[in-house]
Each structure stands twice: as C-alpha cells, then as structure tokens.
Amino acid sequence: MKIVLFDTKPYDRKHFEAANKAFGYDIVYHEPALSRHTAVMAAGADVVCPFVNCTVDRDTIDILASEGVKLIAMRSAGFNNVDCPYALSRGIPVVRVPAYSPYAVAEHSFALLLALVRKLTHAYVRTREFNFSLSGLVGMDLHGKTIGVVGTGKIGRVAIDIAKGFGMRILAYDPYPASIPGVGYADLDTLLKESDIVTLYCPLTDDNRHLINADTLADMKDTALIINTSRGALIDSEALLAALKERRIGGAALDVYEEEAGIFYTDQSDMGIEDDTLARLISMPNVIITSHQGYLTEEALTAISNTTLSNVREFEEGKELSNQVR
Ligand code: NAI
Helix, strand or coil: CCCECCCCCCCHHHHHHHHHHHCCCCEEECCCCCCCHHHHCCCCCCCCCCEEEEECHHHHHHHHHHHCCCEEECCCCCCEEHHHHHHHHHHCCCEEECCCCCCHHHHHHHHHHHHHHHHHHHHHHHHHHHCCCCCCCCCCCCCCCEEEEEEECCHHHHHHHHHHHHCCCEEEEEECCCCCEECCCCCCHHHHHCEEEEEEEECCCCCCCECCHHHHHHHHHCEEEEEEEECCEEECCCHHHHHHHHCCCECCCCCCCCCCCCCCCCCCCCCCCCCCCHHHHCCCEEEEEEECCCCHHHHHHHHHHHHHHHHHHHHCCCCCCCEECC
C-alpha cells in the first residue's frame, strides 16, 4: 500500500516513521495541504492522509478518484473539512482517528485559560526585559468560578475532571447529556448567561457554525472568558472582535480560528498576515492565540500515527473499518 500524507511537518514524519516499523508501508510525505490544486500529488497512492486544514471537497475527491485513491485516512478526530458522503459515493471510504489523547487538548485548553487569567504572556515578556513590576497583572482565582463546558464527549469530560481539581462549578451543555457526577446540564442560553468561562469541546457541524455569535455573546457576562480548542468556525470572529473592542466580553483564548487554513502551521513572520480580523485579535491584550496545537504532544502524535496505519491495515485486509466516518 502506498500512502501519501499531505500537510506534513517534520514531527509528523518522525512519528509516522516510528509507527511504520510495524507496518512497512510505502509512505510519501508532502508539505502542501490537500486541495483541488494539490490532489494530483496523490498520483499512484492507494491511500491519502489529509489533516485538519486540507480541503477535501467534491473537486478534490474527483481528482483523487481519478488518480486511483481508494481510502481517505484522516489523521485527525475532526472531519468537517471532508465531504464524506460524496467520497463514499465515489467508492472512497473515509476513516479518522476518533481518539488519540483527549488529555492533550483538554490540558491545552487549561494552559490557555491559566495563561489568560494570570496574564502569563505579559508577565513572561516583562521579566525577560528585567521589568519586575506587577502593575496590570492582577488575575482571577478559578476556584469557585462557573465554567460552561459545551460538549461533554471525550475531551469535554477530561476538561471537567481538570475543572473539578480547581474547585470550579461546572455547567454543561450537550444535545446528548451524560450522567457525570458533579456536573449540572443546562440549556445553552443558561450556560452562556451563568458562566464565568465558556469553553468549547464540540465538533463543528452545519447546525452549530457560529454557535458563538453577536446574539449569544450579548447573553454572556461582560467579564466572561471564551476558550476554543475545537474548531474555529464555532465562533463568529468578527462578532467576537466587536465584543472585545466594546468590552462586552472579558477575553478569549483560541487554538483555532475560522480562517486558519493557509495561515496556521506556516511561518509568516517575515511578511505579516493579510487577515485583519486575526491580526486585530492577536493585538489585543486579553486575547491569546495558538496555532491549532492542542493535539501536539508526543503521546497524541504517537497514537495518531499508530491508529492511522491500523485504519489502513483494516482496509487492506478487507475488514470492517472500525473508525469509518458514517
Ligand atoms: P467527542 O465526539 O468525543 O465529543 C463531542 C461531544 O460534542 C459529544 O458529546 C456531542 O454530543 C457533543 N456535541 C455535538 N454537537 C454539539 C453542539 N452543537 N453543542 C454542544 N455539544 C455538541 O469528540 P472529542 O474527542 O471530545 O473532540 C471534540 C472536538 O475537539 C473535535 O470534534 C474537534 O473539532 C476538536 N479537536 C481539536 C483538536 C485540537 O488540536 N485543537 C484536536 C482534537 C479534536
């Protein structure tokens, strides 16, 4: 089996090479993301392996099909960037890595939250310049605060456990509520109104695009903090920026951004960015942005490469695809 990985970085190659010792596949690593413009680079591949900012739409899938690709093996949990029904209609199943380390993402969301509430990015820059003043660095205890957890799946539940450790009150919203000790479910309106921190752990779907928008932002406390480690388009960035500028919201920490494709995972330090909304968000003192790195731990990368190659092995052996997107 020949597998072509798109949108790869040195750390992807390192972990896939290690995992492939047990599989022995012919793996090709491409740096560009998969899209209709790059799909011809899959020529000769049995399997393509896209990542979160690839665009696997109908045009791309048509080219993959004409190149003889038989399987799309996402090396991510999310698959909102793939037209899965169309791929299947062209005879190409889509598999993914549904769980690799919920701890990686949940822990990153708390790293962001702590950095935001304790103004660590400002403190770090100050002490590097031997400025030991504390003015403007007054933070907030997490203990006793209400955290609104949107999505109580694998990552959300790890986040809930972490929040319990901080002594927070936990409110949750999920269309499929679970029974989790110490967690009270509420409707989304109530959660947004009562939470000091709103943190998102749900997939992006057609129904929840811009879940956080001008109207829902208006429902939130003007001191509330928003953490998003799920998918950028869950938040209307323009509306968030407006709320931040007008001080109708306390701050935001974002690992994802709705227009991140083509920007995140690249070094643009020599030319700046054309996206004015992102540039303005980055410039705000109460905003922290990381470049979709929630998953980026040794443990997660190891699990991603092992599960991806196991998914390919199931396909090769004609077995039922346990991680197929239906
Ligand atoms: P999961 O499938 O275990 O849980 C998702 C939960 O969200 C489910 O309980 C589901 O019922 C709920 N949900 C669905 N629609 C909802 C809505 N409109 N409002 C509230 N809840 C809703 O998924 P998991 O593993 O917890 O991952 C969650 C998301 O995290 C992924 O879909 C992906 O977008 C994102 N992610 C981000 C990463 C990063 O590096 N920043 C890495 C991995 C995942």
